[in-house]
Amino acid sequence: MVSSDRLAEVLAEPGPELNGFLQRVLDFVDALRRAGVGASQSEAIEATRLLRHVDLIDRPMLREALAAVCVKQHVHRRAFDDLFEVYFPARPAPSDDTPMVTDEPPELMDPDEFVRQLLEQLMEGAPESIREMARRAVDQFGRVEQRDGSASYFQYRVFRAVDLQQLLRDMLAAQTAEEGPPSALQERLWRDEFEARLREFQEEVESEIRRRAAAQRGVDQVADRMTRPPIDEVDFFRLTAEEQAEMRAEIRPLARKLATRVSVKRKHGRDGRLDVRRTVRHSLSTGGVPFDPAFKSRKPHKPELFVICDVSGSVSSFARFTLMLVHTLQEQFSKVRSFAFIDTIDEVTALFETGDFTEGVRRMMSEAELVWLDGHSDYGHSLEKFHAEHADEVTPRSTVLILGDARNNYRKANDWVLQDLQKRARRLFWLNPERAQFWGTGDSIAWNYARYVDDMVEVRNLKQLAEFVERIA
Amino acid sequence: MSTEFTGVTDVSKRLEEAGYLPDESIETVVYLADRLRKPILVEGPAGVGKTELAKAVATARSADLVRLQCYEGLDEAKALYEWNYKKQLLRIQMREDENWEQVHDDLFGEEYLLERPLLRALRHTGDAVLLIDEVDKVDFEFEALLLEILSDFQVTIPELGTVRGTKHPFVVLTSNNTRELSEALKRRCLYLYLDYPTVEREKQIVLSRVPDAPEQLADQLVRIVRSLRQLELKKPPSISETLDWAQTLLELGFDTIDENVVRSTMNVLLKYQQDVHKAHAHLRLPPNPEMN
Numbered sequence: 054m055v056s057s058d059r060l061a062e063v064l065a066e067p068g069p070e071l072n073g074f075l076q077r078v079l080d081f082v083d084a085l086r087r088a089g090v091g092a093s094q095s096e097a098i099e100a101t102r103l104l105r106h107v108d109l110i111d112r113p114m115l116r117e118a119l120a121a122v123c124v125k126q127h128v129h130r131r132a133f134d135d136l137f138e139v140y141f142p143a144r145p146a147p148s149d150d151t152p153m154v155t156d157e158p159p160e161l162m163d164p165d166e167f168v169r170q171l172l173e174q175l176m177e178g179a180p181e182s183i184r185e186m187a188r189r190a191v192d193q194f195g196r197v198e199q200r201d202g203s204a205s206y207f208q209y210r211v212f213r214a215v216d217l218q219q220l221l222r223d224m225l226a227a228q229t230a231e232e233g234p235p236s237a238l239q240e241r242l243w244r245d246e247f248e249a250r251l252r253e254f255q256e257e258v259e260s261e262i263r264r265r266a267a268a269q270r271g272v273d274q275v276a277d278r279m280t281r282p283p284i285d286e287v288d289f290f291r292l293t294a295e296e297q298a299e300m301r302a303e304i305r306p307l308a309r310k311l312a313t314r315v316s317v318k319r320k321h322g323r324d325g326r327l328d329v330r331r332t333v334r335h336s337l338s339t340g341g342v343p344f345d346p347a348f349k350s351r352k353p354h355k356p357e358l359f360v361i362c363d364v365s366g367s368v369s370s371f372a373r374f375t376l377m378l379v380h381t382l383q384e385q386f387s388k389v390r391s392f393a394f395i396d397t398i399d400e401v402t403a404l405f406e407t408g409d410f411t412e413g414v415r416r417m418m419s420e421a422e423l424v425w426l427d428g429h430s431d432y433g434h435s436l437e438k439f440h441a442e443h444a445d446e447v448t449p450r451s452t453v454l455i456l457g458d459a460r461n462n463y464r465k466a467n468d469w470v471l472q473d474l475q476k477r478a479r480r481l482f483w484l485n486p487e488r489a490q491f492w493g494t495g496d497s498i499a500w501n502y503a504r505y506v507d508d509m510v511e512v513r514n515l516k517q518l519a520e521f522v523e524r525i526a
Numbered sequence: 527m528s529t530e531f532t533g534v535t536d537v538s539k540r541l542e543e544a545g546y547l548p549d550e551s552i553e554t555v556v557y558l559a560d561r562l563r564k565p566i567l568v569e570g571p572a573g574v575g576k577t578e579l580a581k582a583v584a585t586a587r588s589a590d591l592v593r594l595q596c597y598e599g600l601d602e603a604k605a606l607y608e609w610n611y612k613k614q615l616l617r618i619q620m621r622e623d624e625n626w627e628q629v630h631d632d633l634f635g636e637e638y639l640l641e642r643p644l645l646r647a648l649r650h651t652g653d654a655v656l657l658i659d660e661v662d663k664v665d666f667e668f669e670a671l672l673l674e675i676l677s678d679f680q681v682t683i684p685e686l687g688t689v690r691g692t693k694h695p696f697v698v699l700t701s702n703n704t705r706e707l708s709e710a711l712k713r714r715c716l717y718l719y720l721d722y723p724t725v726e727r728e729k730q731i732v733l734s735r736v737p738d739a740p741e742q743l744a745d746q747l748v749r750i751v752r753s754l755r756q757l758e759l760k761k762p763p764s765i766s767e768t769l770d771w772a773q774t775l776l777e778l779g780f781d782t783i784d785e786n787v788v789r790s791t792m793n794v795l796l797k798y799q800q801d802v803h804k805a806h807a808h809l810r811l812p813p814n815p816e817m818n
Contacts, residue, residue, distance in 0.1 A: 238788065339612055345612075409758070
């Protein structure tokens with residue numbers, strides 16, 4: 054890889070006056086690469102090339118133009134936007150040598166008065182004033198004096214002082230006072246609108262804090278520390294609520310892909326058996342010469358998929374993801390059957406058939422029989438029960454997918470079940486949410502089970518799931 | 527009028543005239559695609575106007591739209607060119623006394639060439655917009671062929687020689703992201719992600735497409751649609767469904783929306799019963815008195 058400095062040298066030759074800016078762009082592309090947004094060298098070149106056509110003063114245009122060449126997957130857009138804010142701030146943040154940020158504490162006003170003003174601006178809803186209020190909120194509440202006299206800014210301090218939930222309630226109250234009590238529908242619409250504005254405020258605060266940190270500690274360092282990893286690299290165990298929602302959208306195409314992959318691979322085009330009848334008919338138009346042979350097309354076979362997942366406490370955050378996957382799979386394919394277990398197993402297919410995901414999870418917890426003795430995972434018993442009740446339904450056309458950490462609380466493994474299932478099923482896979490290095494430590498019997506499955510893979514994030522799906526093609 | 531875009535404002539003005547309201551990212555990417563002569567790869571949920579964009583660009587440039595609809599199993603013969611076997615065969619049968627050389631030269635001439643969309647776009651002499659719709663549906667092998675055409679704008683037909691495009695067409699590829707496209711293909715394109723529009727933009731779209739709709743109605747309408755899109759629906763309402771809904775409300779003579787109106791016309795917006803139920807609960811609509 055050519056270093057960005059060298060590249061800058063080469064590319065900057067015709068217009069040396071652009072050098073500073075060009076270097077910025079290259080640093081930016083570099084930071085993107087470090088953040089996992091796959092911006093390659095050709096993209097760096099492309100980025101510098103397009104600058105000729107872009108009005109550099111027009112910041113949104115610059116942003117969209119760079120995004121068009123540097124971001125090739127929508128999941129990366131978030132990291133891109135964060136970094137763009139840092140490298141090309143709308144308002145140049147005061148840098149190290151301007152003493153403004155570090156020395157002079159901003160004029161503080163009464164916190165209640167500030168919140169009142171904020172509420173007013175939020176009710177107005179103009180994006181510029183919301184941005185302005187975010188900036189002031191950071192001055193007001195986010196600042197912490199360090200021992201050496203410099204200042205740092207912290208997000209949590211801002212949101213400790215500005216309670217977003219309370220603001221939402223106040224906004225709804227203010228709107229009601231103005232327009233009278235709303236109908237249920239009207240209230241829902243108000244709420245949507247206000248939530249959107251509050252989200253905007255929150256995002257502005259976050260990026261303002263990043264901007265200040267960048268000015269103080271240098272852009273590159275902040276860029277590496279502060280960008281959130283793209284959603285497909287976030288650990289299932291560390292998902293925020295917002296990310297969970299985002300993940301739902303990302304899982305959908307993967308689930309579809311997975312289901313198509315496990316079905317017998319469909320062949321395309323002319324590879325079925327010769328269709329004599331149609332060939333003869335076709336040949337009539339060419340005087341009996343069979344010029345255009347026709348073939349029978351193969352009927353695509355419906356994927357038959359058994360999903361067995363551990364939903365016990367030790368993997369609960371993973372279980373949420375697993376169930377999401379199950380739910381999306383079922384949403385799109387009829388021949389998916391799902392089973393959940395803690396220390397005993399129950400079929401949950403029907404519970405996830407009807408629409409809502411959260412509803413499905415709730416019903417599973419209340420209706421399905423998952424606990425037999427003490428509510429600690431028991432793989433051995435669950436597998437045995439699955440075998441007793443459903444083994445006959447597993448045919449050479451079915452794929453079995455087991456999701457769990459194989460931490461069996463030192464109970465009986467019953468790995469013969471897997472051995473038998475492997476013989477019956479077309480394929481048998483195990484997705485393990487634990488890092489592979491910990492498999493087999495403590496009460497994990499991952500390796501015992503791994504012997505009898507076609508593949509046991511570590512799946513801790515969407516990216517790994519996608520890799521798995523690609524591989525089983 | 528020159529068909530090339532002179533600037534971002536020009537792009538936005540001409541797209542608007544063509545009935546398409548662009549946002550910042552759309553106009554920037556369209557402009558750059560024109561300047562850098564690169565294809566645009568458009569991704570995004572169904573019904574946000576991906577295909578519409580290509581059509582609008584064609585209208586804005588008064589160019590011809592050449593469309594290649596992709597599907598699983600699409601091959602060269604359907605996308606690029608094919609020899610017209612039957613006609614060739616007839617030709618052979620017609621004149622059996624000729625020598626082979628002559629027949630051969632004749633057989634593989636223009637007359638027997640069936641032009642498919644890709645070749646048509648390449649050989650198009652005027653300004654053309656090539657739309658490759660749902661490119662994620664094609665097989666990997668075909669993607670490689672596309673790659674060759676998109677980077678060099680030329681293709682080799684063994685019997686005829688290399689066909690080189692005289693004028694680069696403006697290329698738009700759309701994808702619903704059912705499969706990850708290859709890095710190589712993505713690298714050759716400018717990437718544009720189209721999401722559902724903001725409330726303001728969608729309102730503008732409604733007002734421009736359904737000009738009779740009163741502004742207040744449009745405003746309420748798009749807010750309800752936004753609210754519904756936050757739900758996890760089997761099929762979230764697309765822009766065209768918003769427009770249908772606006773049209774429906776107008777036909778029925780409503781100029782404001784209340785609970786009853788929403789409930790009785792929800793079917794225009796949502797296509798699954800289960801989604802309708804969810805929406806009712808979300809918007810807290812009262813139960814329908816006629817249904818028990």
